[in-house]
Amino acid sequence: MSDIGLPPVSERVRALHARMTLDEKLAQLVGYWVDQGDEVVAPMAGEMVTSTRYEDAVAHGIGHLTRVYGTRPVEPVERAAWLWGEQRRLREETRLGIPALVHEECLTGLAAWKAATFPTPLAWGASFDPALVEEVGRLIGGSMRELGIHQGLAPVLDVIRDPRWGRVDECISEDPYVVGTIGTAYVRGLQDAGIHATLKHFAGYSASQAGRNHAPVHAGPRELADVLLPPFEMAIRDGGVRSVMNSYAEIDGVPVAASEELLTEVLRERWGFDGVVVSDYFSVAFLHTMHAVAADLGEAAALALAAGIDVELPTGDAFAEPLAAAVREGRVEEALIDRAVLRVLAEKEELGLLDERFAEPPTEIDLDSPAHRELARRLAGESVVLLANDGLLPLGPRAGARIAVVGPNADSSEALMGCYSFVNHVLAHHPEVPLGIELPSLADALRTELPDAAIEVVTGCDVEGADESGIPAAAATAAGADVAIVVVGDRAGLFGRGTVGEGNDVDDLELPGVQRRLVEAVVATGTPTVLVVLSGRPYAIGWALDGRSAPAAVLQAFFPGEEGGAAIAEILSGRAAPSGRLPVSLPRSAGAQPFSYLHPILGGPSEITSADSTPALPFGHGLTYTTFERAALRAPAESPTGAAFTVSVEVRNTGDRAGVDVVQLYARDVYASVTRPVAQLVGYARVELEPGAGASVEFAVPSARLAFTDRRGVRIVEPGDIELWVGASCDVRETEATIRLTGAVHEVTAADGRLVGVTVSDAVRA
Structure with a gap:
């Protein structure tokens, strides 16, 4: 055979593997994206997705079904009926009868139409509440299990190194201990519900050059070992996670997808991980197309398998026909495939898929129940950070008061949601489809929270763009009010659609567009002003904390989810009190990046440089309504x-x-x-x-x-x-x-x- 070590598995799995042909083995190592169309919901998806017909791709079985619920807005009960039928067909009509493993995104809740959307992971970090995050994970996992899903592609355990990186809102903190404890809590919650969690993105992804997505990583071995790896080790040793996803990164010239040192020596031999490693979407093919370390897709598959990747997602671009050809030509040992197949079959056995009969699908399901909304409200409330307050907050009931609610995010539901929320990730491509969940904006929530106040809403400007024509009207409205609440920040999206999110990296940490000018114009009216920042990254808003342009109070909320508007309104009124703390330093400027509070002496200010990297507010900062x-x-x-x-x-x-x-x-x-x-x-x-x-x-x-x-x-x-x-x-x-x-x-x-x-x-x- 080979000296390639094969994993310990049950006799049933070994007997099943012994019956498999090469085609049947390869089928278990790939996914199929049934619904993939023109939507760009993954990097370079339009260029990379295989054109193989579904019927042909699953003729010998299939390893994964990719995002059955999460690619398009589909009615969950109807989709479940299709999935149950398809699983029965795989069980009854393929030679080996092995069902598919179904995976979905679940970073801010199950990414499916009509499913609850929770605060983004950066808000988890701001809450400093692992126990609550574990509850959230357990509830999300329960919804997934009801729909026949087996694996969730979360949590993200990348340690924030540079807020210019667009994926900061998917991360928990700049501190590896906070990332590890809270990420491990989410793993436990999800897996308690019977869903396999998947750690992302192993490893180094967030340390990319200049905060650019898919850029090279220049982390030294000590930074990798002491900062970037510990959260993953914690989730493996202490959380028992069952799946890991590789990073797109290359570290010192070696793509992680081809790194045996990371994917086998560190992950399995040093830490004892015995689960399954899945590829980030298209990352195996990227060894050929983007990293240029493989001459073709067959060679890319060989490198990834040898390094320790077991399953290619979302489709079989490299692990299907190109790998089959490489094996038949003698360029790849079949023992490498056997190792991966045994791990996949063991995972399916552990999940009960080898025993599942798929009797009847659910006929009704509530993916956004009162329990979901109650936990979403609690986590949103705990994550709001009060950055500054001269005594204006809390506002109190404000009976008869005139309140101007100003800004591009004041009456926007989408402004509450992160990049991997279904609303911003998928529904943005389907504007004709309703949101599917109740998603009150902050303005909506303030009308409910302060029913005796006269609330007037004015946009003033867009999130992006240079149009300042609406600012004078917004300032006039604020001038006639007793209090002004200016709501600014981000709009999450992907690859240039939005101001933050995957592929939306920046070289400037000023508020996007002309939002700063809007804030300054409102403050200049003399009306007591509260600034609320709804964002997916920390911005350089030191000007809003001190000086003539400073509002009376500043609240930071990192994409707080479906109940975020209500949670912020309660804090503004005083019915609830802020308790969040900054999980990431509030930057002084883009030029001070990358920065971490975990710096040595030479990483801070000194008398031998005129540049000062000291953040506007430090890690852990957060005010309350008491002392x-x-x-x-x-x-x-x-x-x-x-x-x-x-x-x-x-x-x-x-x-x-x-x-x-x-x-x-x-x-x-x-x-x-x-x-x-x-x-x-x-x-x-x-x-x-x-x-x-x-x-x-x-x-x-x-x-x-x-x-x-x-x-x-x-x-x-x-x-x-x-x-x-x-x-x-x-x-x-x-x-x-x-x-x-x-x-x-x-x-x-x-x-x-x-x-x-x-x-x-x-x-x-x-």
């Missing part, structure tokens, strides 16, 4: 390098209303053998307190959370002094302590178990 005091941080004087230690802090609500504090524990390795960040988050917890109430918050911190890659390329924990502090952001040291790690240098290995990563069930109590 909190953090004091008495306690840590042991010493702890071994290979163990965990416990840290506690006292938190008190010193204001006059209830509120939530996101308690943030930071650390700094004072002296190390390689440069270390000036601040690193090692623990966080949401704590709700009544006025005057206090709590003792305790963190269990594995020392391996402070691990780094040494000069040999080994992950270690070194002995030495560690500074610890708790404050309102990474930059605020409100209460401090020091701990000394003692003993020998500790090499972090798989034997450390939980110490390798972090679980969302770490001991945190209030």
Whole structure:
């Protein structure tokens, strides 16, 4: 056969595999995009999709059915009837009777018509609430399971490195610990419902040159190991994820889709991942067409298989006929195919597909139930970040008040939704089709929230473009009002359709179009003004936080989903209080990028350069309608390098209303053998307190959370002094302590178990 290692599988799977012809094996390694038409819902889809007829493609069975519900607006119950019938046909009319695995996008909820849309992942990060994200994942997974779906292409665990990158709204945070804990929570929720989660995009994708999609990545091995890989390791070791999707990136000249080092040595041999690796859409073919490391599609298939990709999505451009020809010509060992097929069959067995009889499909289903909307409202509310407030907020009931609601996003439902929401991802191509879900804009929600106020809505300008002709009318409306609420930001879309989203990268972090001029014109009227930013990336709005152009209050909401308008309206009125924190630094300028709060000393401001990369607001910043005091941080004087230690802090609500504090524990390795960040988050917890109430918050911190890659390329924990502090952001040291790690240098290995990563069930109590 070969010395290619074959995965351990059940006797049933091995017996099934032994009966398979080459054509039947290859059929299990590809997807088929049944509904793909002219819509551009994936990169270069129009150029790459195979022209093979469906009947021919599934003659020997099929591995995946691609986006059965998520490519066009289809009635879910009708589509389910088709799917059940097709699965029965595959079971009864193909020689081996193996059903297809159905996958869908589920980044902001199931991406299907009439399905609930939750806040975008950047909002998950702003909530700092893994437990709530786990609930959301479980509910999304339940909807998917009802529709006969088996695998979800989420979560995205790319660590934000540059906000100019268009896919920032799909990411959780610039901090790998936050990405890992919240991403792992989503994995657990989805998989508890019986859906296999798929980690994206392994690895390095977000570190692209100049924040450009599909651009080369120049990350060194230490940045890769210490920043970009840990969230994936956490979701594998602590979350038990069953699927991983490769990144489109090339890292130092090696495309990830052809990297045996990443897809086999790191993923499987080092971390013990035993699931299935699926290709990002068309990434196998890209080895030939975009990376030029393969002379043809057959060679591209060989490189991807050898590296560790098991399934080509969304179709069989390379793994079907080109790979079959390469095997028959002796250019590819069939053992490589056997390895992948065994993994795919094992996954189908695990999902119950080898036992499924597909009796009757659902005859009714509610994909946007009150339970969906309640969780969507909770997560949206927790994710709103109050950036600045001079006392104008909360507005209160404002009986009889005249309120001007101004801006291109004020009365836009689409402005609440991320790039991978069905509304912006698919329905944008079908303007004749209704949204399918209730999606009140912020203006709609304010009318409901403040029924006794006189609300007048004026657009003022578009999200994009240079037309300023509507600004004078908007300013006049604001001048005649008691309060002005200016709603600006992004419109999510793909590949040039919109201002943020996949393929919508920028070289300027100013608000798109003439929106800044609109804000300045309204503020200049003297009317007390609230700025609300609905966006998929943080913008350079330092001008709105201080100075003559600054509104009285600024709220940041990262695409808060279907209940986002209502959640923001409740916070503006004061019926709810803001509790979100910035999961990514608010940038000073595009020229200061890339920037991360996890920078070493030389990555910050200094007297030897006139350029200042200090962000307008730091990671972790967020105001509330009350005040909190953090004091008495306690840590042991010493702890071994290979163990965990416990840290506690006292938190008190010193204001006059209830509120939530996101308690943030930071650390700094004072002296190390390689440069270390000036601040690193090692623990966080949401704590709700009544006025005057206090709590003792305790963190269990594995020392391996402070691990780094040494000069040999080994992950270690070194002995030495560690500074610890708790404050309102990474930059605020409100209460401090020091701990000394003692003993020998500790090499972090798989034997450390939980110490390798972090679980969302770490001991945190209030």
